[in-house]
Amino acid sequence: MLDKHFKLTEHNTSVKTEAIAGVTTFLTMAYIIFVNPSILSEAGMDYGAVFVATCLAAAVGCLIMGLWANYPIAQAPGMGLNAFFTYGVVLGMGYTWEAALGAVFLSGFCFFLLSVFKIREWIIHSIPLSLRLGIAAGIGLFLAMIALKNAGIVVSNPATYVALGDLSEPAAIYALLGFFAITAMAYLRITGAVMIGILGVTVLAMILGHNQYGGLMSMPPSIAPTFMALDLAGALDVAMLSVIFAFLFVDLFDTSGTLVGVAHKGGLLDKDGKLPRLGRAMMADSGASMAGAVLGTSTTTSYIESTAGIASGGRTGLTAVVVAAMFLISLFFAPLAGSIPAYATAGALLYVAVLMAGSLAHANWDDPTDAAPVLIAALAMPLTFSIAEGIALGFISYAAIKTLSGRFRDLNPAVVVLAILFVLKFLFLD
Numbered sequence: 001m002l003d004k005h006f007k008l009t010e011h012n013t014s015v016k017t018e019a020i021a022g023v024t025t026f027l028t029m030a031y032i033i034f035v036n037p038s039i040l041s042e043a044g045m046d047y048g049a050v051f052v053a054t055c056l057a058a059a060v061g062c063l064i065m066g067l068w069a070n071y072p073i074a075q076a077p078g079m080g081l082n083a084f085f086t087y088g089v090v091l092g093m094g095y096t097w098e099a100a101l102g103a104v105f106l107s108g109f110c111f112f113l114l115s116v117f118k119i120r121e122w123i124i125h126s127i128p129l130s131l132r133l134g135i136a137a138g139i140g141l142f143l144a145m146i147a148l149k150n151a152g153i154v155v156s157n158p159a160t161y162v163a164l165g166d167l168s169e170p171a172a173i174y175a176l177l178g179f180f181a182i183t184a185m186a187y188l189r190i191t192g193a194v195m196i197g198i199l200g201v202t203v204l205a206m207i208l209g210h211n212q213y214g215g216l217m218s219m220p221p222s223i224a225p226t227f228m229a230l231d232l233a234g235a236l237d238v239a240m241l242s243v244i245f246a247f248l249f250v251d252l253f254d255t256s257g258t259l260v261g262v263a264h265k266g267g268l269l270d271k272d273g274k275l276p277r278l279g280r281a282m283m284a285d286s287g288a289s290m291a292g293a294v295l296g297t298s299t300t301t302s303y304i305e306s307t308a309g310i311a312s313g314g315r316t317g318l319t320a321v322v323v324a325a326m327f328l329i330s331l332f333f334a335p336l337a338g339s340i341p342a343y344a345t346a347g348a349l350l351y352v353a354v355l356m357a358g359s360l361a362h363a364n365w366d367d368p369t370d371a372a373p374v375l376i377a378a379l380a381m382p383l384t385f386s387i388a389e390g391i392a393l394g395f396i397s398y399a400a401i402k403t404l405s406g407r408f409r410d411l412n413p414a415v416v417v418l419a420i421l422f423v424l425k426f427l428f429l430d
Contacts, residue, residue, distance in 0.1 A: 002318060006070060011315040018072070021314025022322020025074050027192035028305040029323075031348050032058070032076045033330050034198055034340040039082045039146075040298060043090040043097040048221025048334060053296035055331050056223070059324040061288030061300045066320030069280035072309055073262055074323040075288050078301035079352050080139035081250055083146050084387040085298040089243050092385055095234065100243075101226075101293045102235030107247035108289030108299070115282040120252065126414035130370040131394050132253055133359045134377030138390045139250065140356025145382040147349035150342045151175030170210045171343040174201050178347025186351065191308065194348050201344040215335030226296020242425055246388035251299050255285045258302040266310040304355075369405050373398035392422035 003009055008018070037050040054077055061075030089100045114120045148154035152171045157163035165172060178201040185193035205211035235244065259282075262268075263275045270276055281302075288300040309319050360378065364370040377394025381387050399419035402410045 005067075006316040006318045008316060008318070013313060013315045015318065017313040018316060018318035019322050021072060021309035021312040021319040023326065024191055024312040025072075025303075025306050025309030025314065025319065026323045026326040027195060028308040029074060029076060029303050030192070030326075030330070031194040031198055031345070032079070033327070033333075034195075034337050035079070035345045035348060036077045036082050036297065037337060038340065038342055038345050039086050040097075043086040043100070045097050045296065046221075046225035047338060049223050049226040049296055051334055051337050052220050052223040052331060053226055053292065055220075055327045056295050057288060057292030057297050057300045059327040060291045061284065062320040062324035062327065064284040064287055065281065065302075066317030066324065068317075069277050069284050070317035071259075071263070071268070071277070071281055072266065072314035072316060072319035073259065073281065073306045074303050074309070074320055075285065075300050076303055076327070077292060077297045078251065078254060078299050078303075079349075080143055080254075080356070080387065081247060081301065082298040083143055084139075084246065084250075087146060088246075088386040088388060093239075093243070095237075095240065095243075096231065098229050098231035099234030099237070099240065100298075101230035101296065102232040103240055103244045104247055104299050105230050105232065105290050105293035106235055107244045107251065108286045108293060110244070110248050111251060111286035111289065112283060114252070115279055115286055118279065120256070120282060123252065123414065126412050127253070128370075128398065128410075128415065130363055130374050131377060131398055131415075133363045134374035134394050135250070135253070135381075135387075135391055136359040137357045137374070138378040138381035138394075139387060140353040140359075141378055142353075142381040142385070142387060142390075143349050143356065144353035145385070147175070147179075147346040147353065150349075151346040152343075170205070170208075171341075171346075174205055174210070174341075175343045175346035175350070177201060177204075178344060179350045180347075182347055182351045183354070194351060197351075198340060198344050198348050201347065202340050205341060205344070206339075211341050212339065214339040217332050218335050220331040221334050223296065228294060229296060230293050242388045242392065242422075246391055247299050249391060250387060251285070251289065251301050255282065255302045258304050258306070262302070262304065262306045262310060266307075266315055268315070369401050369407060369410075372401055392425065395419045396422050 036054045037047045040050045041047040058076035065073050085100050089095050090097050152165040152169050154162050155165040178197045182193050182197035206213050292300040363374045373394050376397045377390050380393045381390030395418050
């Protein structure tokens with residue numbers, strides 16, 4: 001039955017290989033079950049409920065991707081988007097977390113419609129590569145700022161806005177130690193480096209008396225505080241349109257890039273270099289985002305960590321189904337997740353930031369009309385503490401610089417329209 005549904009023989013794989021691949025992928029991305037509740041709880045959401053929502057949303061996304069799209073690609077609430085949810089939308093713009101969940105749902109629904117009507121390819125090809133690179137790097141720098149702030153390494157200063165914190169404080173020491181260890185283990189190709197780093201720092205802090213042990217296993221906490229708590233009416237506020245767009249935009253390009261990258265790694269592209277069943281994979285992502293919003297978590301997206309499972313031999317959706325099973329098992333480790341301090345996840349955030357900022361290496365630095373918008377988009381996100389503002393400034397600068405340089409032909413209607421809309425937003429809605 002498994003061979004028939006997942007086409008194991010056709011993909012030259014086996015149940016054992018797929019199971020090993022699934023466990024490998026899970027270990028590389030399991031940090032999200034600790035990091036996501038930590039970030040979203042700062043928005044006022046119940047930690048235990050978000051923990052459950054994170055595991056369930058990831059399981060739902062993996063099951064849809066595995067059973068329907070038949071790809072070895074795992075899903076879970078996305079890094080960067082969860083930070084934007086808390087620090088940008090709720091704490092920065094002053095919206096309730098219920099309205100933010102509503103925005104996540106609406107962005108997922110828009111993503112679903114784009115996939116159904118096959119508009120996604122047009123949008124993906126309409127956005128210049130330089131802007132995509134700048135946005136990806138900006139999200140990484142945004143995560144880095146959050147990590148440094150949470151660890152007390154960067155603090156506010158009335159004269160210089162930011163300054164170096166007290167590096168002799170335990171939180172700063174543990175965060176830096178975790179980051180150093182995770183980076184070294186990743187270089188040595190140790191599976192689950194991020195999760196090992198988080199748990200290692202947590203245990204060390206417990207041994208040295210800086211953290212309390214809350215237990216290992218228990219029945220899952222109640223999801224009631226966040227389940228069906230989304231506020232769709234609040235998300236329809238005019239000023240929230242840019243937030244919905246930011247969620248949609250980042251998820252669209254994150255997912256498309258991850259799908260193509262992972263598929264290329266696993267030799268899953270067809271002879272024309274295209275991904276078969278792309279529509280199903282995209283709809284799996286959008287469906288998981290809507291389900292996650294209903295459960296009580298930020299946008300769910302495809303994980304680049306899936307390449308770890310593919311490197312272990314995963315070639316079919318059975319790998320993703322195994323990942324889903326692992327997330328469901330994780331529901332019973334809530335006490336352990338609750339014992340993870342913020343400084344333990346700060347090192348992990350900083351390492352993820354390094355990976356995302358790597359996209360800057362692919363920018364065309366020889367062409368200032370491409371390089372300048374990349375840098376503006378990348379710097380604006382951490383400095384304005386908002387992914388949405390970074391995207392907006394990136395589009396505006398790209399359109400303005402190209403036009404003033406006499407290269408209006410480099411622009412397409414989508415970029416021009418979005419740039420004008422962002423200008424109007426800053427003029428009349430801010």
